[in-house]
Amino acid sequence: xxxxxxxxxxxxxxxxxxxxxxxxxxxxxxxxxxxxxxxxxxxxxxxxxxxxxxxxxxxxxxxxxxxxxxxxxxxxxxxxxxxxxxxxxxxxxxxxxxxxxxxxxxxxxxxxxxxxxxxxxxxxxxxxxxxxxxxxxxxxxxxxxxxxxxxxxxxxxxxxxxxxxxxxxxxxxxxxxxxxxxxxxxxxxxxxxxxxxxxxxxxxxxxxxxxxxxxxxxxxxxxxxxxxxxxxxxxx
Numbered sequence: 717x718x719x720x721x722x723x724x725x726x727x728x729x730x731x732x733x734x735x736x737x738x739x740x741x742x743x744x745x746x747x748x749x750x751x752x753x754x755x756x757x758x759x760x761x762x763x764x765x766x767x768x769x770x771x772x773x774x775x776x777x778x779x780x781x782x783x784x785x786x787x788x789x790x791x792x793x794x795x796x797x798x799x800x801x802x803x804x805x806x807x808x809x810x811x812x813x814x815x816x817x818x819x820x821x822x823x824x825x826x827x828x829x830x831x832x833x834x835x836x837x838x839x840x841x842x843x844x845x846x847x848x849x850x851x852x853x854x855x856x857x858x859x860x861x862x863x864x865x866x867x868x869x870x871x872x873x874x875x876x877x878x879x880x881x882x883x884x885x886x887x888x889x890x891x892x893x894x895x896x897x898x899x900x901x902x903x904x905x906x907x908x909x910x911x912x913x914x915x916x917x918x919x920x921x922x923x924x925x926x927x928x929x930x931x932x933x934x935x936x937x938x939x940x941x942x943x944x945x946x947x948x949x950x951x952x
Contacts, residue, residue, distance in 0.1 A: 825846055827913065827916070827917060828845070828846040828913055829842050829846050830916065831901055831912050831913040831916040831917075832845060832846060834900065834901045834912070834916060835900070835901055835902055835912050883908065883910065883914060883918050883924065885927050885928075886934075887908045887910070887918060888918045888924045888927045889927075889930035889934055890904075890907060890908060891904050891908060891915055891918035891919040892918070892919055892930070893930070894907065894919070895919035895920065901913075901915050901916045901919070902915075904916075904918070904919055
């Protein structure tokens with residue numbers, strides 16, 4: 717039997733060592749053992765190649781699916797058109813919001829002027845008290861100015877305008893009832909204990925349009941002591 721002096725390390729128990737092999741010198745294998753090792757490595761290599769072929773087929777299938785999902789040139793052009801259109805609409809929406817803020821400021825200024833005329837103020841007094849409504853740019857500049865100073869006087873509107881305390885439903889019902897009796901804004905304000913502008917809004921404007929109609933058992937707020945009270949023949 718031919719032997720080869722091959723220095724191959726065999727794991728314990730992997731090879732069936734025969735009687736003839738036991739008589740060989742150390743680190744020496746027979747042709748039978750060598751052929752078995754070669755066959756084992758060839759089989760392992762074949763299994764790996766088969767596994768690689770399967771993985772490559774799966775990868776090609778995945779790539780083909782992704783290629784089908786890539787939009788064509790017309791579709792990409794449509795996407796670019798819609799993206800451009802969305803940006804234009806976003807800019808237009810921002811401009812509309814700026815105009816809305818400016819219109820709200822003008823509405824508040826006009827309501828203040830109307831309330832001033834209701835109180836009998838002259839045009840010069842109304843212009844002095846109410847002033848001109850601020851535009852959106854002026855409000856933004858005011859916000860930036862206040863933020864640079866630390867924002868101590870910064871409000872939700874971005875100006876130093878004081879917060880208007882909302883009237884209760886009972887006060888609104890009283891203002892509506894007095895307005896039906898042709899009472900002036902000053903008289904309504906004296907009864908409600910608020911400013912004339914707030915009284916005017918409660919009686920006529922849509923600021924309190926969400927307040928429902930007064931119930932049948934509603935009792936209006938009585939006039940405050942000291943207003944219109946006659947004492948010793950003289951009106952206070």
